Amino acid sequence: xxxxxxxxxxxxxxxxxxxxxxxxxxxxxxxxxxxxxxxxxxxxxxxxxxxxxxxxxxxxxxxxxxxxxxxxxxxxxxxxxxxxxxxxxxxxxxxxxxxxxxxxxxxxxxxxxxxxxxxxxxxxxxxxxxxxxxxxxxxxxxxxxxxxxxxxxxxxxxxxxxxxxxxxxxxxxxxxxxxxxxxxxxxxxxxxxxxxxxxxxxxxxxxxxxxxxxxxxxxxxxxxxxxxxxxxxxxxxxxxxxxxxxxxxxxxxxxxxxxxxxxxxxxxxxxxxxxxxxxxxxxxxxxxxxxxxxxxxxxxxxxxxxxxxxxxxxxxxxxxxxxxxxxxxxxxxxxxxxxxxxxxxxxxxxxxxxxxxxxxxxxxxxxxxxxxxxxxxxxxxxxxxxxxxxxxxxxxxxxxxxxxxxxxxxxxxxxxxxxx
Ligand code: SUG
Numbered sequence: 004x005x006x007x008x009x010x011x012x013x014x015x016x017x018x019x020x021x022x023x024x025x026x027x028x029x030x031x032x033x034x035x036x037x038x039x040x041x042x043x044x045x046x047x048x049x050x051x052x053x054x055x056x057x058x059x060x061x062x063x064x065x066x067x068x069x070x071x072x073x074x075x076x077x078x079x080x081x082x083x084x085x086x087x088x089x090x091x092x093x094x095x096x097x098x099x100x101x102x103x104x105x106x107x108x109x110x111x112x113x114x115x116x117x118x119x120x121x122x123x124x125x126x127x128x129x130x131x132x133x134x135x136x137x138x139x140x141x142x143x144x145x146x147x148x149x150x151x152x153x154x155x156x157x158x159x160x161x162x163x164x165x166x167x168x169x170x171x172x173x174x175x176x177x178x179x180x181x182x183x184x185x186x187x188x189x190x191x192x193x194x195x196x197x198x199x200x201x202x203x204x205x206x207x208x209x210x211x212x213x214x215x216x217x218x219x220x221x222x223x224x225x226x227x228x229x230x231x232x233x234x235x236x237x238x239x240x241x242x243x244x245x246x247x248x249x250x251x252x253x254x255x256x257x258x259x260x261x262x263x264x265x266x267x268x269x270x271x272x273x274x275x276x277x278x279x280x281x282x283x284x285x286x287x288x289x290x291x292x293x294x295x296x297x298x299x300x301x302x303x304x305x306x307x308x309x310x311x312x313x314x315x316x317x318x319x320x321x322x323x324x325x326x327x328x329x330x331x332x333x334x335x336x337x338x339x340x341x342x343x344x345x346x347x348x349x350x351x352x353x354x355x356x357x358x359x360x361x362x363x364x365x366x367x368x369x370x371x372x373x374x375x376x377x378x379x380x381x382x383x384x385x386x387x388x389x390x391x392x393x394x395x396x397x398x399x400x401x402x403x404x405x406x407x408x409x410x411x412x413x414x415x416x417x418x419x420x421x422x423x
Pocket of ligand 1: 020021022023024025028031032095099100102103128131168232233235236256348350351353354355
């Protein structure tokens with residue numbers, strides 16, 4: 004059995020909109036009330052998937068969830084007198100950010116030798132807390148082979164769990180046992196700390212991780228206060244490499260020491276605050292990057308376009324590349340992608356994907372992409388996704404019927420009507 008890392012990107016749903024629902028997410032707050040462009044958003048996501056399919060030879064996807072969510076609409080007793088943010092919650096397309104779909108522990112790390120997935124309860128934000136039961140329905144199908152996968156229920160409330168966005172895996176190869184790193188926040192700051200330590204510890208126990216190879220690290224409260232509502236806004240790991248801002252963790256040196264103690268091969272690529280401020284890192288999402296191992300063994304960093312537009316970030320990237328290509332450092336390419344529609348809600352390239360290390364042959368093939376399937380999906384997006392949604396469209400019957408029909412067309416085309 005050959006284990007490989009598959010990125011499962013969330014297809015951007017037809018109700019994608021900007022309602023300013025995420026306190027502590029600066030992009031979401033600053034774009035509240037803007038018109039959104041669901042068709043363009045979904046096609047941007049598809050272009051990113053196509054690029055990675057070409058680079059890696061494998062790419063997966065998860066589907067938009069049913070919206071508007073009638074059960075939530077009823078539970079909230081929504082009528083015209085309810086505040087607009089409450090009325091928008093059942094319409095959220097936030098499941099596109101599949102880094103928050105689940106926490107994944109690959110088979111070599113777990114006691115029973117299966118890949119374990121726990122859907123994230125996302126309880127801190129109402130519009131996200133509705134996701135997990137429908138996400139789990141997809142995971143149960145995509146990873147339904149119980150010889151290879153174990154799917155758990157979400158962590159019970161009130162422990163907040165945000166999934167893979169606060170989880171990293173260090174390893175020398177995917178087939179070898181890795182070190183799993185859980186990053187949690189402490190409450191008490193201006194913005195919510197969405198990942199709770201006890202949720203992380205619960206997931207680690209449920210997945211049967213070896214305590215000697217599991218590390219729990221506190222996120223820097225100043226990073227949360229500056230808008231890093233998930234750790235993956237300020238750090239990302241791949242293989243033995245930790246790519247991180249110098250202010251990501253509460254005790255930066257202590258974090259590196261704790262990781263080195265269990266994973267001596269650790270290679271830290273740290274961006275100092277003098278080169279890129281915390282604020283600029285959060286604005287450009289330099290660290291919300293996909294750090295990919297290419298077939299030749301080198302690494303590429305897939306970053307948002309916003310990074311190229313930032314003088315300090317781009318200067319750092321160019322200097323890093325010049326040095327790495329001369330001295331043999333791990334990251335050899337920095338590749339910008341346009342995911343601006345997602346970025347305006349605080350979701351960069353890494354938010355849009357869930358990494359699952361497994362044998363692709365054990366995954367339900369309906370969730371795996373190839374060029375022909377990408378053509379079909381793009382055709383449906385172009386034909387059915389709304390071109391534009393204005394805030395006044397949210398809650399209308401017209402938008403509800405077009406969003407429901409658009410998702411239905413996609414499910415039919417992918418032979419996944421059972422998710423309807
Ligand atoms: O949970 N934005 C998402 C962005 C998630 C990004 N994911 C990772 N960093 N992994 C969030 O804050 C905005 C929704 C709105 O405002 O309508 C939103 O939910």
